[in-house]
Amino acid sequence: MSNALLKVTGLKKAYGAIQAVGGVSFEVMPGEIFGVIGPNGSGKTTMFNSVLGQITPDAGTIELKGQNITGLSPLELSRRGVGRTFQTLQVFGKMTVRDNLIVAAQEHHGSMWSRMFAPGDSGLGDKADALIDQFRIRHVADSLAGTLSYGQQKLVDIAMAFMAEPDLVLLDEPCAGVNPSLVGGISSLLKELNKTRKGSFVVIEHNMDFVMDLCHRIMVMVEGKVMAIGTPAEIRANKQVLDAYLGN
Amino acid sequence: QEVIKIANIVELSGGGASAGTNFKNGVELAVKEINAAGGILGKKIQTTTNDTQSNPGVAKGLTQKAIDNDVFAIFGPVFSGSIMVSMAESRRAEVPNFTGGEAAGITEQGNPYVFRTSFTQASAMPKVARYISEQAKLKTIAIIYVNNDFGKGGLDALKKALANSPTKVVAEVSTDSGQVDFSAAVLKAKQSNADGVFAYSNEEESARILRELKKQGWTKPIIGETTLTGQKVIELAGDAANGAIAHVGLTVDAPQPAIRAFRAKFEKEYKYVSDHNGMKGYSGIYILKAAIEKTGKLDRKAVAATLHTLKVKAADQPGVLMDVSFDAKGDLDRESFMIEVKNGKQEVVSILPALGAGAAPAAAAAKK
Amino acid sequence: MADDICIEFDDVVAGYKDFMILNNLSFKVRRGSITLLLGPNGAGKSTVLKTLFGLLKPRQGRILLNGENIAGASQKELLAKGIAFVPQGRNLFGQLTVFQNLELGGITLGTKITHERIPEVLEFFPRVKERLHSQASALSGGEQKQLEVGRALLLRPKVLLIDEPSIGLSPLVVQDVFKLLQKLAAQGTTVLMVEQNVKSALKMADDAIALESGQLVLHKKASELLADPNIERLFLGGGHVPGAAGGSVASALL
Amino acid sequence: MTDFLQLLFSGLATGAIYALAALGFTLLWQASGTINFAQGEFVMLPAFMMLGFMSLGAPMLVSFVLTVLLAILVLGWVFKRGVVDPLFKYGMMPIVVATIGLSIFMRNGVRAGYSAEAHPFPSLFADKLFNIAGVTVTLQDIGTFVLAMAIVMGTQAFLAKTVTGRAMQAVAQNTESASVLGINVPRMIFYTFAINAVLAVAAALLVTPTYLAKFDMGEGLGNKAFFAAIIGGFNNSRGALVGGLLVGVCENLAAAYISPAYKDAVALVIFMVVILFKPQGLLGKKEERKV
Amino acid sequence: MNAIFNNKFATLFTVLGALLVLVAPQYLKNYGIYLLTYWLIFIIATMGLNLTIGYAGQKSLGHAAFFGIGAYTVAIMMKAGISFWLGLPAAALLCFAIGLILGFPALRVQTIYLAFATLGFNTAVWLVMRNEEWLTGGTFGINNIARPVIFGYSLEANRPYYYFVLAVTLVLAGLLWGLLRSPWGKAFKALRDNPIRAESLGVDIRNYTLLSFAIGAVYAGVAGALFASLVQFIEPAPFAVGASIMMYLMVVVGGAGYFLGPVIGAAVGVVLPEWLRDVPGVANWYLPLFGAAVVLLMIWLPDGLLSIPDRIKAKRAARAASAARTAAASRIGASS
Numbered sequence A: 001m002s003n004a005l006l007k008v009t010g011l012k013k014a015y016g017a018i019q020a021v022g023g024v025s026f027e028v029m030p031g032e033i034f035g036v037i038g039p040n041g042s043g044k045t046t047m048f049n050s051v052l053g054q055i056t057p058d059a060g061t062i063e064l065k066g067q068n069i070t071g072l073s074p075l076e077l078s079r080r081g082v083g084r085t086f087q088t089l090q091v092f093g094k095m096t097v098r099d100n101l102i103v104a105a106q107e108h109h110g111s112m113w114s115r116m117f118a119p120g121d122s123g124l125g126d127k128a129d130a131l132i133d134q135f136r137i138r139h140v141a142d143s144l145a146g147t148l149s150y151g152q153q154k155l156v157d158i159a160m161a162f163m164a165e166p167d168l169v170l171l172d173e174p175c176a177g178v179n180p181s182l183v184g185g186i187s188s189l190l191k192e193l194n195k196t197r198k199g200s201f202v203v204i205e206h207n208m209d210f211v212m213d214l215c216h217r218i219m220v221m222v223e224g225k226v227m228a229i230g231t232p233a234e235i236r237a238n239k240q241v242l243d244a245y246l247g248n
Numbered sequence B: 001q002e003v004i005k006i007a008n009i010v011e012l013s014g015g016g017a018s019a020g021t022n023f024k025n026g027v028e029l030a031v032k033e034i035n036a037a038g039g040i041l042g043k044k045i046q047t048t049t050n051d052t053q054s055n056p057g058v059a060k061g062l063t064q065k066a067i068d069n070d071v072f073a074i075f076g077p078v079f080s081g082s083i084m085v086s087m088a089e090s091r092r093a094e095v096p097n098f099t100g101g102e103a104a105g106i107t108e109q110g111n112p113y114v115f116r117t118s119f120t121q122a123s124a125m126p127k128v129a130r131y132i133s134e135q136a137k138l139k140t141i142a143i144i145y146v147n148n149d150f151g152k153g154g155l156d157a158l159k160k161a162l163a164n165s166p167t168k169v170v171a172e173v174s175t176d177s178g179q180v181d182f183s184a185a186v187l188k189a190k191q192s193n194a195d196g197v198f199a200y201s202n203e204e205e206s207a208r209i210l211r212e213l214k215k216q217g218w219t220k221p222i223i224g225e226t227t228l229t230g231q232k233v234i235e236l237a238g239d240a241a242n243g244a245i246a247h248v249g250l251t252v253d254a255p256q257p258a259i260r261a262f263r264a265k266f267e268k269e270y271k272y273v274s275d276h277n278g279m280k281g282y283s284g285i286y287i288l289k290a291a292i293e294k295t296g297k298l299d300r301k302a303v304a305a306t307l308h309t310l311k312v313k314a315a316d317q318p319g320v321l322m323d324v325s326f327d328a329k330g331d332l333d334r335e336s337f338m339i340e341v342k343n344g345k346q347e348v349v350s351i352l353p354a355l356g357a358g359a360a361p362a363a364a365a366a367k368k
Numbered sequence C: 001m002a003d004d005i006c007i008e009f010d011d012v013v014a015g016y017k018d019f020m021i022l023n024n025l026s027f028k029v030r031r032g033s034i035t036l037l038l039g040p041n042g043a044g045k046s047t048v049l050k051t052l053f054g055l056l057k058p059r060q061g062r063i064l065l066n067g068e069n070i071a072g073a074s075q076k077e078l079l080a081k082g083i084a085f086v087p088q089g090r091n092l093f094g095q096l097t098v099f100q101n102l103e104l105g106g107i108t109l110g111t112k113i114t115h116e117r118i119p120e121v122l123e124f125f126p127r128v129k130e131r132l133h134s135q136a137s138a139l140s141g142g143e144q145k146q147l148e149v150g151r152a153l154l155l156r157p158k159v160l161l162i163d164e165p166s167i168g169l170s171p172l173v174v175q176d177v178f179k180l181l182q183k184l185a186a187q188g189t190t191v192l193m194v195e196q197n198v199k200s201a202l203k204m205a206d207d208a209i210a211l212e213s214g215q216l217v218l219h220k221k222a223s224e225l226l227a228d229p230n231i232e233r234l235f236l237g238g239g240h241v242p243g244a245a246g247g248s249v250a251s252a253l254l
Numbered sequence D: 001m002t003d004f005l006q007l008l009f010s011g012l013a014t015g016a017i018y019a020l021a022a023l024g025f026t027l028l029w030q031a032s033g034t035i036n037f038a039q040g041e042f043v044m045l046p047a048f049m050m051l052g053f054m055s056l057g058a059p060m061l062v063s064f065v066l067t068v069l070l071a072i073l074v075l076g077w078v079f080k081r082g083v084v085d086p087l088f089k090y091g092m093m094p095i096v097v098a099t100i101g102l103s104i105f106m107r108n109g110v111r112a113g114y115s116a117e118a119h120p121f122p123s124l125f126a127d128k129l130f131n132i133a134g135v136t137v138t139l140q141d142i143g144t145f146v147l148a149m150a151i152v153m154g155t156q157a158f159l160a161k162t163v164t165g166r167a168m169q170a171v172a173q174n175t176e177s178a179s180v181l182g183i184n185v186p187r188m189i190f191y192t193f194a195i196n197a198v199l200a201v202a203a204a205l206l207v208t209p210t211y212l213a214k215f216d217m218g219e220g221l222g223n224k225a226f227f228a229a230i231i232g233g234f235n236n237s238r239g240a241l242v243g244g245l246l247v248g249v250c251e252n253l254a255a256a257y258i259s260p261a262y263k264d265a266v267a268l269v270i271f272m273v274v275i276l277f278k279p280q281g282l283l284g285k286k287e288e289r290k291v
Numbered sequence E: 001m002n003a004i005f006n007n008k009f010a011t012l013f014t015v016l017g018a019l020l021v022l023v024a025p026q027y028l029k030n031y032g033i034y035l036l037t038y039w040l041i042f043i044i045a046t047m048g049l050n051l052t053i054g055y056a057g058q059k060s061l062g063h064a065a066f067f068g069i070g071a072y073t074v075a076i077m078m079k080a081g082i083s084f085w086l087g088l089p090a091a092a093l094l095c096f097a098i099g100l101i102l103g104f105p106a107l108r109v110q111t112i113y114l115a116f117a118t119l120g121f122n123t124a125v126w127l128v129m130r131n132e133e134w135l136t137g138g139t140f141g142i143n144n145i146a147r148p149v150i151f152g153y154s155l156e157a158n159r160p161y162y163y164f165v166l167a168v169t170l171v172l173a174g175l176l177w178g179l180l181r182s183p184w185g186k187a188f189k190a191l192r193d194n195p196i197r198a199e200s201l202g203v204d205i206r207n208y209t210l211l212s213f214a215i216g217a218v219y220a221g222v223a224g225a226l227f228a229s230l231v232q233f234i235e236p237a238p239f240a241v242g243a244s245i246m247m248y249l250m251v252v253v254g255g256a257g258y259f260l261g262p263v264i265g266a267a268v269g270v271v272l273p274e275w276l277r278d279v280p281g282v283a284n285w286y287l288p289l290f291g292a293a294v295v296l297l298m299i300w301l302p303d304g305l306l307s308i309p310d311r312i313k314a315k316r317a318a319r320a321a322s323a324a325r326t327a328a329a330s331r332i333g334a335s336s
Ligand SMILES: Nc1ncnc2c1ncn2[C@@H]1O[C@H](COP(=O)(O)OP(=O)(O)OP(=O)(O)O)[C@@H](O)[C@H]1O
Pocket: A015, A018, A019, A020, A038, A039, A040, A041, A042, A043, A044, A045, A046, A047, A087, C131, C138, C139, C140, C141, C142, C143, C168, D289
C-alpha cells in the first residue's frame, strides 16, 4: 500500500467543541478517481482544506507520493501538482474569463523572472480557448468573471483547476449548480483525463448519479469520521450509508 | 508701471492658517489705506493673495508665479520653513521679499532681498534670557517647547542666550503642534523642580499649557515669548493666563498711539483683534512704502539697497507702528515689551529699548 | 382558469444595465402549483426570479401577481404580499449568529411571531438547530443553505421563489426539502423553483418552464416532460461529451 | 506614584475624548461597512453650529438640541443622499476618497467662510477642580469620561441587542440579502448616519472645550480616533472605548517616562503589535471563514 | 489593459498628451514649468501606488513614507558630497528594501487592516524624520539641495530639469507598462481579486505581495529624490500621513488599476487646486472647491476618471451581447 498517491492518516480538526474532522484516514491510488460523500456538515470540506494547506489540522499526517506534505502551503501543493476547486465560488471577479484561465496555469511556466519577459498570455491562449469551448462559455469568454451566472462561474472554477494539468485534483462539489448536460461533460472529462494522463481525482459530490458512475472508490464521511470506503456497488449496498446519507 | 503689484504669499490653510490669515489681513488693511491716500509715488498698490497650504514646496512655486507676474515685492510666507525655500526664488529674480518668519537662519544666508517684519529668535531670546536671569532671578528653568522649526529654533536660541548666565535649563520638554493633553509635559516640568517654566508653542497649545499648569497647581513664574500672552491665548485660557509674563516684539496692547489706532482700525475692518502677525503684515507694507519713497523711484534693486540702511520713525510714518531700523542682513530692530497678563488683560510691564539704542535697561515701567 | 393564475410575466424585458437578459418573456404560473424553471447555465433563470422580486427593474412589460402589476414594487411590499425569495449562492450575514440570521428573516413579522416560529422551522433542519449560536459563516455549505431555506419558510409565504435549493444539500435533505415544498403547495403556496437537479425535481413538480438565452422554449406539465423521450437530449446531455466545437476536453488539454 | 496616577487620570480623560470620536468609526464600519475620513470634521462642524446658536443667544442645551437636528439633516440625511447612496454599491475605495474630499471641503469651507481662528467653547461642566490624594482632576474630565462611557455602551448595546441594530449590521454585511429579507436598506443606512451625526454632536459638546473650536480640530482628533478604533477593534463599539483609553493613557505615560518626542511612537508600537497579532483589534470579532 | 491602446480615441488622446508635455514648457514661465514638474513627480509616485493598490489590491496608506525616504536619501547623500547620480539609485534601492519589509504585514493582514498597518509605518517614518535632527535636520529640514548636472550640463534651471523629469517619467512608465502586460500583470490582478484562489493555482502571493510593495516603493523613492531636488528643500511635513492619503486619493480619482490613471489623478491632485486659485472670485475658496470637486468626481465616476472609456466600451459590449442573445433566442424560438 506504500505506493499510494495521497495518503491521509488520522486527520483531525476541531472548532471548539465541534469535531469537524475526527480522525480520518484513507489512501488514493495513482490513477484513481476517489469519491467523498457524506451528509451536510460531516467534515468533507474541512478535510479537503486540511489536506490542501488551507487550514492547519490538529493532528494527522498527509503524504503525497510518499512525501510528508502535512502543513505545506496551498502554493507548495500547487507546485507539486495538486489542483483544486472550492465549494464556494472562487473566481477572479474583475478579470475576464479568458484571463482567469490563463492565470490559472501561467505560474507553472518558467521562473518568476523569466515570466517578467514572457508574452502576456504565456502561450496559454489556445489551451484556454479550448477549455472555454468545451465548457460552453465562449460567449462570455471576454466578460468579467464576476458578472457570470452561478453555474458559469462554477464552470470557470473547474476549468481553472485543469489548466495547469495537475496530477491530482481535489474537487469540492463540482456539479452543484451545473446544468445536467454539462455534468455529463465534466464526468467525461475526468474519465478521459484519468485514462489518457493517469490523472487522479478526489471528488466531493452530493450528486449520486455522478459519483456512482464516475468513482472507482468512494469514502463515506459521517460526523467527521469515515463510515465506509468501498466501490460504488459496495457503498450502494451499505445499509448504514443508506440510512445516514442516501435515503430510500 | 501703472500699479505697484505686490504678491501676498501666506499660509491660509494648514498649520499656519491663523498666522497667515492675520498677516494677510494686515497687509490688505495697509494697502487699502495707502491706496485711499493716493498710493505710493502716486501709484496704487495692487495685491494678489495666494495660499501656501503651509507647504514649502507650494510656497516656492507661488513665489515663482509671483515673479512670472512681475510683482514689485513679495510678502510672506510667514512660516520660517517656507521662506527659507521660497526666498531663493525672490533672490534670483531680485525682488524684495518681506517675511514674518522668526528663525535666525533666514537672514544668515546673505540674501540681500529678504527683510523681516519682526524680531528674530536670535534677537528676542537674549532679551528673554536677560529677563529670566537678571530680573526674575531664576536659578533653574524648565522649557516646554513645540517640536517644529519654530519651537526648536526658539529653544536653541534661548539655550544659547542662557549659556553664559547663572540660570540653568533643567528640563527640555518636547510637545507636538496640535497636542491636547499637556499633563505629562507639565508634570515633567514640575518634576524638574525648576524655579520657573518657559513655555514656547503656538497660541492654542499655549492656552492648553497654561490651563494644565493651573490645574496642576503651578505657582512659580511662567515666562514666554509673544505667543504666550497673545489676545487669543488669554481668550482661550481664561483665568489660567493670569500671571504669565512674556517678551513681545509687537502687541496691539502697547501704549503707542500708532498701535492703538491700528488696533481700532483692524478690529473695525475684520471684527476681531489682530495678533502680532497682523501687525507684521501691516507695518511691513508701510516699511516698503517708506523705502520706496526714500528711494524715489520704483526700482527693486535700489529699494532693497535703501532698506538695508533704512530707519523709519513712527512719528513720520505712523503705519510702521514703532520706530524701526534695518541692518545689512535684513534684520530689523525696534523697541519691545515685557507683558504680563493681569485680570485677563495684557499689561506692559516694561518697554525694552531697541538693541541698537544701547543696552541701558529700561527702568521705567510704562503703564497703560 | 384565469383566476387560477398566480404569477404572470407579460412581455418582460430585463437585464443588467445595458445587457438585456430576458427578451419579451411571457409565461404564467398557476396558483398552488410547483413550477420548475429549467435551462442551461446562463439562460436567465436567476434573472427571472430577481426581476420578479424587484431586484432588477424590468425595462418593459408587466409582472402580475394575482392580476396586479408588481413591477417596480419594493421588496418590503412584495414580502407584505406574501412573496418570499431564496436566492442562489450565499446570502447569509456571516458575522451574525445562526439565530440572529433567523431573527432577521422574520424582521417583517415582528419579534414576537418570529420567536414563536423559529423553533418550528428548526425542527426541519436539525443540523442548523445544533449550531444555533455559531457564527453563520462557520457553517458548512449545506448547513448554510438549509438555514437560508428555513429563513424563508419562517415567513409562511403564499408565493415562494427559490433558486436551486439543492445546491450543496445532501440527497436526504434534498428529499426532505422537496417533500416540504410539496406539502406547502398542497396548502396553497405557489412555488416557483429553479433546479438543475432535473430528474428528481420533475418528479415533485407540477409544471415545467424551460428557458434558453432568456427565451421561453417550453412550458409543459412536469409529468409529460418526464415521460418525453427527448428529455435526455434536452436537459441531461444524454451522457455524451458536450461541446459545440467537437473533440473532447481532454484532447484540448493534451 | 502620585505622578503616575496623575498621568493615568489625565490620560483617561483624554482617552475618553478619543473614544467618543472613535465610536463614529466603529459604528459606520459595523453598520455600513464604510470608513468616513471626514469623521473629525463631523465633530468640528457641530461645534461651530453650537457656537453659532449660542452666539444668537440660545442657551447651551437649546443649542445642543438645535444642532442635533441640524446635524441629522446635514451630516445624516444630506451626507447619505449625496455621498453614500450613489457610492454604496461600489465598495470602500470611492467612499473613502469621497470622504477625504469632503473633509477638505468642510475643513477649508469653515476656514474660508467663517474663521481661521480657534474659538473657546463653554464646558458643560462647572470649572471645578478635585484634588484626590495629590491628583488633580477637573469636573470636565470626570464628566467627559462618564458620559463617553455611557454613550459607547449605549451604542454597543443598541447594535448588538436590538433587532434594528442587527438589521443595520446586516445591511453592511450583505446589502442584497438584507433587502431580500425586507430590511429597509435605505432606512437602515439613514439610521446609521443619523446616529453617527448625533454621536458627532455629542462628541463635539464634550470635546470642544478642550480641543477648541477650530477649522482644523478634526484633523488631529480624527487621526487619534482612527488609531484608537483600530487598536480597540473596528467591528466592536466597546473597542473604541478600550482603544481610546489605551491610546490616551499610553501617550501620557510614554511622554513622561520614555520620550516626549516619541510619545506617538509608543501608541504606534502598540498599534503595530495589535495589527500583526490580532488584526481585528483587541475586542474585534474574527473575520469570517472564507473557504 | 491593452484596451486603452486599442482604442483609437485613446491613442489620439495619448499622442496629443505627449505633444503637449513636450512642447508646452516652451511657452510656459517658471511657475508653469515648476507646476508641470511637480505633476510629473506625482505621476511617478502614484504610478507606483497604482501598482500596489490598483493592480495588486494591497490597501496602502503609507506611500508618502517612501516618497520621503527617497527624498531624504538623496538630500542627505548630496549634503555629504555624494553625487545625485549615486543618490538616485541608492534611494531606489533603499526604498525597494524597505518596501519589501513593509510587505510583510500585508502577508498577515489584508484590506482595511493593512491600510492601518501601512499608516502606522508612515507615522513611524515621519517621527524619525522629525526627531533625528543629526540625520535629517529635524523640523528645520535640509535646505539648498542642488539640482543635478548631467554630462556637464546643469539642470539647475526649471526647463532643463523639467525635461529631465519627463524623461525619467517616460522610462519608468515604459518599464511598468512592460511589467504589467507580462504575466506579472495578471498575477498581480489575481492577487487583488482573490488571493486564496490565486495561491491554490500556484501564484506565489507572498512574492507578488512583497514585490508590489517594493516596486511601488521604488517609484515613490525615485519620485521623492526628484522632488527633493525640485523644491531644493525638504522637511518632514510633505511626507506625513496626509500626503499618503492624498496620493491614495489621486490613484482612485484617476482610476485605480488603469495604467494612465495616475496621469489624470496627479493632475487632479496637483494641477486642479492650482488652477482653481485663478478662477476669478473664488480665490479664498479654492480648497473647499477642490474638496467638493473630488466628492463630485467620485459620485460621477466611482471607478475613476479613466473608467470613462471602459464605460463606453462596456456599454457597447453589453449592447452587442444583448443583440447576440436576442439573435440566439430567435433561432431557438424558430426551432421549437
Ligand atoms: N471555521 C469554522 N468554525 C466553526 N465551525 C466550523 C468551521 N468550519 C467548519 N465548521 C463546522 O464543521 C463541520 C464540518 O464542516 P464542513 O464544511 O467540513 O462540512 P461538509 O462535509 O463539507 O458539509 P457540506 O456537505 O454541507 O458542505 C460543520 O458542522 C461546520 O459547522
